[in-house]
Amino acid sequence: MQRILSIVMSSLLAVTVLTGCGKQESQTPSPAVAAKKMQTYQWKLVTSWPKNFPGLGVAPEKFAKLVGEMSAGRLTIQVYGAGELVPGFEVFDTVSQGTVQMGHSGSYYWKGKIPASPIFGAIPFGMTATELNAWLHHGGGLELWQELYKPFGIIPMAGGNSGAQFAGWFKKEINSMADLAGLKMRIPGLGGEVLKRAGAIPITLTGGEIFSSLQSGAIDATEWVGPYNDLAFGFYQAADYYYSSIWHEPGTGLEFLINEKAYASLPKDLQKIIEVAARAVNEDTLDEYNARNNAALQTLIEKHNVQLRTLPDSVLAGLKAHTDEVINEQVAADEDFARVWQSYSAFMKSIRHYHDTTLKAYLNNR
């Protein structure tokens, strides 16, 4: 061993002398630091998505790759699709218990445990992807999110945004609020609560269960993500009408879930590598959805003869009115919801004013 170590030290010297660009210094790290630096960690990450599913499923794979490369293999993360280790809806509990170190999912799936959780993902008639990112990272949103997940031993981070979600796939046309009555629709989160007020029957299913339910008639309608993902699931084979109107998830934020103790066990540089990789993947996922959605929409319309529709103004107004009811009830029922909603809605009011002046005016003028 002494021979090996003396080779280490002499080649360290050689590299220091030979390199030509920028100033370089050799350092002899303390024994404890050197040991920690050589230590490797192998983590597991469970998701709510089919393995490698476009966008949603690819995001944690990208994250794991970046972490592996930035850490030079000191932290490797194995990604599991829904059902491979645990079912898609058990991601939160599994990370909370520490059975695995990480998860990737959508915060609205946990509204049974944490009523305010959907606010960190998507709110009907709420903020767009870029607005949500601004609130999370520069408006106090992330701090509230971390506070609410802390009792479960989980650190949340933004984990990608799938952008504006289409209203969904329907077996019949929707021409009035009356057409929603009795409709069995797969839709999670607060959007589901809103539809319930309109007389529909919201059903929560993971991605992998939707297509067969729609085809069999177990459900009459479904929303999922947007053209890029909806094409991948082949929903056009089971429903003729595709409604583009954005209302229930104007910019859906995904989440990385990190077991607090596992995170604490890492050296500081690996903790920072996780944080920054998550942030990079957060943008990259939105970039990818924005880039892919239109091509997929064209394919759906031109190749698969999908009928693109928009919801009538009366239906959008009806859904908006029910949204206000649902949110007011949640605010009254849950202190944390009220507190998070206060922060979210104040920020939304301000950024809406700014975006009305700028982005909206520009999109209408260009």
Add this chain to the structure above:
Amino acid sequence: MQRILSIVMSSLLAVTVLTGCGKQESQTPSPAVAAKKMQTYQWKLVTSWPKNFPGLGVAPEKFAKLVGEMSAGRLTIQVYGAGELVPGFEVFDTVSQGTVQMGHSGSYYWKGKIPASPIFGAIPFGMTATELNAWLHHGGGLELWQELYKPFGIIPMAGGNSGAQFAGWFKKEINSMADLAGLKMRIPGLGGEVLKRAGAIPITLTGGEIFSSLQSGAIDATEWVGPYNDLAFGFYQAADYYYSSIWHEPGTGLEFLINEKAYASLPKDLQKIIEVAARAVNEDTLDEYNARNNAALQTLIEKHNVQLRTLPDSVLAGLKAHTDEVINEQVAADEDFARVWQSYSAFMKSIRHYHDTTLKAYLNNR
């Protein structure tokens, strides 16, 4: 030395045994790898912005901090404001020559050298921030950008987006195209070329020179960034009218410039750390601008009595017509411009269709 090294090995063993979360392994790295891992690098980064200026100047500081933390101090980057090491407009040449390893600037400043460079930053009546990011990262834009900077020995990366830029500050109201004739306005890039067609006199100044020029009457008008930055520069003290209308820079992408040889001299993990930190800062800067702009706009209007105006439709239409002329001339004059424009405009056409269906409809309905 043998004693120190045997302590290293035994404490490595201790850490491996003691840690409780996840699987861990000890590894004995090869001598060359261990040497490279202990090597440290000290880089310099020059910018076109005043030191620590909100948004623009803070972005490279954040980047340097993330790189330092993720690399556990193996790569430290010292950031210099415009004029500290070199003037703001010499960033490109300085990085190209390798005098410093990195820069942070705006690509449109280099249109004298590379006529197509503004396309990677902002195009009048072009893509918004999120659309530009989608094109750069999932539409082939970044590859073209890297190709065009390669002859200069520079690797470009997206370095933040300041969002939609206001039309700017004017000493008089603009009610028609005729009001633009003879106007001396600080405006760089293709926006300046467009204004020249309208009879104005575009002038390029770095940030630090604008306020005094506006106050002295050397210029009649200026655009800069948006309320967050424009408030910081105090332009309201020198011009009464603030025009919100977005036209010349609908979403301005900034850039990191990296000397190719300096980058090549780094081990792969540090290269990846630079790439991912740049990507994280790219989103964070947009998040920050989106979060701060509206509060700053309110302050300008309510505290400083700024008159907020919009350009008449006839002026926007006139500027749009001149934009088409300018772009057609650039396409005819420069092969690279034509090639990059082909990619940009095809992507813009596609994503506009998608955003008309989704984001624009939503902003108009919500």
